Amino acid sequence: MTDAQATDQVTEQATIPVFERIGGMVTIDRLVESFYQRMDTLPDARIIRDMHPADLASTRQVLKRYLTEWTGGPKLYTPEKGHPRLRQRHLGFSIGNAERDAWLTCMRGALEETVKDVAARAELDLALSKLADWMRNQAGNPHDMRAAARP
Numbered sequence: 011m012t013d014a015q016a017t018d019q020v021t022e023q024a025t026i027p028v029f030e031r032i033g034g035m036v037t038i039d040r041l042v043e044s045f046y047q048r049m050d051t052l053p054d055a056r057i058i059r060d061m062h063p064a065d066l067a068s069t070r071q072v073l074k075r076y077l078t079e080w081t082g083g084p085k086l087y088t089p090e091k092g093h094p095r096l097r098q099r100h101l102g103f104s105i106g107n108a109e110r111d112a113w114l115t116c117m118r119g120a121l122e123e124t125v126k127d128v129a130a131r132a133e134l135d136l137a138l139s140k141l142a143d144w145m146r147n148q149a150g151n152p153h154d155m156r157a158a159a160r161p
Contacts, residue, residue, distance in 0.1 A: 027082025031130040035078060042074045044120035052119075058112045061103050081134070097145055106148035114142050 029038070046066050049055045062069055075086035076094065087094065103109075117138055125131040 028130050028133060029078065029081040029083035031127050032081070032125050032134075034083065037124055038074055038077050038081070038083070040124040041120050042070055042077065044123050045073070045116050046070055048116040048119050052112075052116065055112045055116050058109055058116070061109075096141070097147065100145055101147060104148060105146050107146065110142045110146055113145075114139060117142075 032038075032041075046069075049059050049062075050066075072087075072091070075090065079085050079087040080094075118135060121131050121134055121138075125134065
C-alpha cells in the first residue's frame with residue numbers, strides 16, 4: 011500500500027462513525043454488559059459499584075442508549091433524557107481520582123474484550139478517559155481549578 015492509499019484509508023475511516031466501526035448495537039450491548047460485569051466483580055470497582063442501585067437493569071439501558079448516540083449511532087438517549095449534562099447528573103456522587111480510575115479500569119477491560127478494531131478502541135479509550143477526567147467533582151479537579159482561576 012502506498013502512502014497516499016494509507017492516507018485515503020485513514021481519511022475514510024475517520025468519516026465512518028465509531029458506532030459502525032466497532033460493530034454497532036451488538037458491540038455496544040456487549041461493551042456495557044462487560045463493563046457492569048467487571049464493576050460487579052472487580053474488588054477495585056467496589057467504590058463505584060456502591061454508588062449504583064442493586065438492580066442495574068435500568069442503569070445498563072441508559073448507558074447503552076448514551077453510548078450508542080455518543081459513538082455516532084441512532085439518537086436513543088437525548089429524545090428520552092435531553093442533553094446529557096453528565097457532570098450535572100452525577101453531582102450527587104463523590105467522584106474523585108479513585109472513582110475515575112475504578113470506572114476506567116472497568117471500561118478499559120470491557121473495551122479490550124469487546125472492541126476488536128484496535129484504532130477504534132484507542133479512539134474510544136482516549137475520549138472516555140477525557141470524559142472520566144471531566145466527571146471528577148472533588149477538590150483538585152484541574153477543570154475546576156482552571157474555572158476558579160478565571161477573572
